[in-house]
Amino acid sequence: MDFLTLVLILDSSLRLSTPLLLACLAGLFSERSGVFDIGLEGKMLAGAFVAAAVAYLTGSVWIGLFAAIIASVFMSVLHGLASITFRGNQLISGVAINFLAAGLTVLVSNALFHEGGRTPGLPPDARFPTINLPGALTRIPELRHADPMTLVWSKLLSGHTVIVPFALLLVPATWWLLYRTRFGLRLRAVGENPAAVDTAGVSVIRLRWIALLIGGVLCGIAGAYLSTAIQASFIKNMTADRGFMALAALIFAKWKPWNALWACLLFGFLQALETQTRAVNNLIGIALPSQFYNALPYVLTVVILAGFVGKSIAPKAGGEPYVKER
Amino acid sequence: MNKLPDWADVILIPLISILLAMGISALVILAIGGNPLHALAVMIEGAFGTSSNLGYTLFYTTNFIFTGLSVAIAFHARLFNIGSEGQAALGGLGVALVCLYIPFPHWSLALVAAFIAASLFGAAWAAIPAYLQVKRGSHIVITTIMFNAIAAALLNYLLVNVINLKTSQEPATARFPAVTHIPKLSDILNPLGIPFSTTSPANIALPIALLVAFLVWLVVWRTRLGYELRAFGQSETAARYAGINAFRITMIVMLASGALAGLYAINKVMGESERLVMGAVEGAGFIGIAVALMGRNHPVGVVLAALLFGALTQGGQILSQDQSAAIPVELVVVIQALVIMFTGALDEMVRMPLVRLFALLRPAGRTGG
Numbered sequence: 001m002d003f004l005t006l007v008l009i010l011d012s013s014l015r016l017s018t019p020l021l022l023a024c025l026a027g028l029f030s031e032r033s034g035v036f037d038i039g040l041e042g043k044m045l046a047g048a049f050v051a052a053a054v055a056y057l058t059g060s061v062w063i064g065l066f067a068a069i070i071a072s073v074f075m076s077v078l079h080g081l082a083s084i085t086f087r088g089n090q091l092i093s094g095v096a097i098n099f100l101a102a103g104l105t106v107l108v109s110n111a112l113f114h115e116g117g118r119t120p121g122l123p124p125d126a127r128f129p130t131i132n133l134p135g136a137l138t139r140i141p142e143l144r145h146a147d148p149m150t151l152v153w154s155k156l157l158s159g160h161t162v163i164v165p166f167a168l169l170l171v172p173a174t175w176w177l178l179y180r181t182r183f184g185l186r187l188r189a190v191g192e193n194p195a196a197v198d199t200a201g202v203s204v205i206r207l208r209w210i211a212l213l214i215g216g217v218l219c220g221i222a223g224a225y226l227s228t229a230i231q232a233s234f235i236k237n238m239t240a241d242r243g244f245m246a247l248a249a250l251i252f253a254k255w256k257p258w259n260a261l262w263a264c265l266l267f268g269f270l271q272a273l274e275t276q277t278r279a280v281n282n283l284i285g286i287a288l289p290s291q292f293y294n295a296l297p298y299v300l301t302v303v304i305l306a307g308f309v310g311k312s313i314a315p316k317a318g319g320e321p322y323v324k325e326r
Numbered sequence: 327m328n329k330l331p332d333w334a335d336v337i338l339i340p341l342i343s344i345l346l347a348m349g350i351s352a353l354v355i356l357a358i359g360g361n362p363l364h365a366l367a368v369m370i371e372g373a374f375g376t377s378s379n380l381g382y383t384l385f386y387t388t389n390f391i392f393t394g395l396s397v398a399i400a401f402h403a404r405l406f407n408i409g410s411e412g413q414a415a416l417g418g419l420g421v422a423l424v425c426l427y428i429p430f431p432h433w434s435l436a437l438v439a440a441f442i443a444a445s446l447f448g449a450a451w452a453a454i455p456a457y458l459q460v461k462r463g464s465h466i467v468i469t470t471i472m473f474n475a476i477a478a479a480l481l482n483y484l485l486v487n488v489i490n491l492k493t494s495q496e497p498a499t500a501r502f503p504a505v506t507h508i509p510k511l512s513d514i515l516n517p518l519g520i521p522f523s524t525t526s527p528a529n530i531a532l533p534i535a536l537l538v539a540f541l542v543w544l545v546v547w548r549t550r551l552g553y554e555l556r557a558f559g560q561s562e563t564a565a566r567y568a569g570i571n572a573f574r575i576t577m578i579v580m581l582a583s584g585a586l587a588g589l590y591a592i593n594k595v596m597g598e599s600e601r602l603v604m605g606a607v608e609g610a611g612f613i614g615i616a617v618a619l620m621g622r623n624h625p626v627g628v629v630l631a632a633l634l635f636g637a638l639t640q641g642g643q644i645l646s647q648d649q650s651a652a653i654p655v656e657l658v659v660v661i662q663a664l665v666i667m668f669t670g671a672l673d674e675m676v677r678m679p680l681v682r683l684f685a686l687l688r689p690a691g692r693t694g695g
Binding site: 013015036081082083086087088089090095096097100101102106107108110111114116117212241244247248251257289293301306307314 | 351454462464468471475478615653663669672674
């Protein structure tokens, strides 16, 4: 494996980590507030479809992004109604949201475009523009003869859409919000001991709603990134379990923002390896099947969950609807 | 008093939930430019119109009885097994291995062996999440989600690299030997003078599923184990004080849940496709969640809800082929999602107005206590 292949794998890791990171941080807000969110997959899928459809119809990716956020937030509102307002089962509500998105996206897409659930391919103007850093090489023959520094600059750091640095910057922002603001303190407390927060005169319901809505916004962006940055159209079930992988990353990260970054980069890296199985196998000298890389994030998460290597403990009040004044 | 009469709880609430789900689905059909009444007519005709259509409906029903029972029995111990999908996939692997590699003299022996293999493989896939839940406190919902993904990767690997029919690019096993062919419903009914379509895949797994449902009822409501199981589901702390072993109950109920999911393969893999293909479960494990919630975790309810979802699935298939309607089969997924939402998560929303209504209707003298 040459240096170019390595840079290409790392570049694709970064691209694949981005939607995972956005969804993972969405889950982090929601679960830190005490609301389990296994509907990340569905919210992302809804965002992906609406972004592609609206970007195609209006020709503007920004309007598409905005619409994706609205769609994903709508799903969050459903989840909030069921799990906060009506104190229903948060897990079942999440499952329902995943299926609702899986069904509705195909129904509406087929009604709008008659392509069996696909949306038409987006022209370059209706996708997120890539940001090319000054001096970056873009043509493959040039890259083949470039020195390592130029390669890293041209391929790994340059050529991404604005969503990638945005997602990365969200990590310190989330950390600051969670550990350095009053809102963050309350949010963390409400996931551990909502009764104490309530006694202090802070609304548990309101905090949980805010957390859920932030999660909706982030999942919408993650979905839009899938269909208008990585791909150029919506395809049926295009999230392909990324929501569940983000959930796994969240557990792997022990519900902490910086850990979430490392977990998502690791899982994105494994996803990238899956596409480059042959090169990797040549390097390590063992013929591992591509499905191995596919399953590894989940296996690692189960191991972490089992507590054999650094136990991961969920926010204590997670999954329990809050009943004021029993 | 904020209790509903039992009959309202068992019949009225699921009924209102399905009506709400259907109503919203009708709005969705209207919104995408379809005619809900026409769609409903096509679906009913598609599900029950001919004996072949009915056969397909019963075939899907059989799938959902198994997966519905799988989710339901876990719910009794207040365990949410989202892993039926993966456990069913593993059951398919068990059936395929038995059918491909053991030379059976007769289909009945093959059926017994496949029954055992399907339940063992399904149970094995539920064993690790169950163990981690009791011994290490890992949330069973999360671990079973992970195990669904791991099962998909494992089957993908096995079907592509190991037990693939080498002559084909398709990720599937070879066709099972002819001797493992189990009787279809038509093979049983036609000699009895009841005409039934020979083209539909409904097979002997349907009576087996009904028998299994009866056994589940027997165990849950008529045995000591069943009592312990329901007590554990009502209150884990109380059950512990009563000397009920949490480890034992969790393991037994999850193994049973996995085995029930695995049995799905008898109907689908052995009874219909007669080989194992990629993604054979087709979401049946998840439909089991809707079936269990709607059936109120009772075997009779599960069978009825499975019939409803069997009819929806088959009717949805026919509807998707109807040129004038142009509604894809995903409509069923939307209905499924809404049923899960209303019966599972928004239960309180459906229940509150009913509770008030019943409180109003009750004679004043009897509400005093």
